[in-house]
Amino acid sequence: MSLDLRHVSFRYPGGVLALDGVDLTVAAGEALAIVGENGAGKTTLVKLFNGLLRPTEGSVWLAGSETRRQTVAQLARQVGFVFQNPDDQLFARSVRDEVAFGPRNLRLPEAEIRARLEQALAEVGLTAAVDRHPYDLSAPERKLVALAAALAMRTPLLVLDEPTIGQDAQGVERLGKLVDQLSAEGRTLVTITHDLDFCLAHFERVVVMAGGRILADGPATEVLQRVELLQQAQVEPPELVQLARGLGWDTMVRTPQAFAEAWTARRAGKDGAR
């Protein structure tokens, strides 16, 4: 689902200008990561997508319709949302009820609800926790419950706010695979993250924010190479970018495997030339 922000500003009631004239267009099926320091306006920006916040100035368009006249409930069918803190959105007494709540609200047939529940839990690796109370789970597991609930809605646009926080190595790997899979299915994905290694490996496009504005917007392989710009936005360049740069390379690699292939090719070339 396409998304279009036209010259959007947002001022909190307290007077803080959190977004300052943002223009952003996301095509259907794109996987976009938003990076920037705490307080850059990232979360405020994504809350405009589903009407949790309404712009002070400018307009937000989803699939060509302006969101101004749509209710949060209408928008929720189009935009799935996983908050940074899962405790802001969990309320049911079991993982089953939590994940089935959305589909049930859509008045889907019971068999369809069950299928979505099972698939969503399998995708986040929580199949065994279906009967648990969300509050008996750890914080990172609760975050995966919130993600499963959003997946079960099968919305064309999915927004993830810091999905890797608190996840261990296996959890981060699982999330990476899920992002790749959702992109392959043609879902539109917008993810806020501080984890630029995750970002480089799984997102095609990156937006860098600072002080409520967009500093840079482009292909991950290009934007994440601009080390000075990233430092200006107080984000740490990906490790593979720092490594390639430290070695004096001008090529960009997105995975350790690709790095090793490039390194081996260069090394073999050098040895051959000797």
Add this chain to the structure above:
Amino acid sequence: MIAVSGLRFRYTGSEQPALDGIDLSIGAGELVGVVGANGAGKSTLCYALTGYIPHFYAGALEGDVLVAGHEVRRTPVSELAAEAGLVFHNPFNQISGARYTVLEEVAFGLENLGLVPDAMRQQAQAALLATGLEDLAGRSPFTLSGGEQQRLAVAAVIAMQPRVLVLDEPTSQLDPAGTRAIFEVLRSLARTRRTTIVITEHKLGWLASFVDRLVVLHAGRLAADGEPRRVLSEAASQPWGVGATDYTRAAQEARRGGLLPTAGDLLPVTLEQALETLR
């Protein structure tokens, strides 16, 4: 400063022990990182080192935990808190709700230590400065962002100047600048005040650059304990679920190509180490 022997703990209602025979000895001024998959026992160890286990969490405890000269089992948490501070995994749990401003929240713990008001203000302000919260001193704790609450939780504990500081993923919600600030505060406390520090963390790159020693927990047991590069280099090919930095992974993949010598060498963990290995 910390002496743990034969520590086993099983939460009431759970069949598996969360910690299963831990022996660990940590000296004054050591900065020790604890890594492991979620569920490996990291948080449980943090609770055991600060008396929350057995005093607040029900379960079966075996073995001895000696912290700053106190046998934890026989010391009330209120008494131990002045010696061994804990920064919780979720900072929101730590806010007292009894104070109106960030400064008062940081001073809250100090009020119980019997300090004169001037000393109290000074310690509280120093802690706010160290965590970059000085501009937010007058704000309500509940209006802070997740990252700011996390820094507040650290400030409130370091203001107490405990001899032992235990932090459970204290930077999870912080951006790189905030993460660096916390690690720098911790290193400085360890070096100048000889505070003994135990920190759990998933951010391996930061740990490798800052801690003196790294401990791996795997399924409630201590799987490795030693110099960070040695431990993380080994962890890269073990089923401990610790993960690896992309520097380690890149070098590991390069070894497969056969042009990077493998014999006895440690894998790189930080950028500097990777450049040295791969240049």
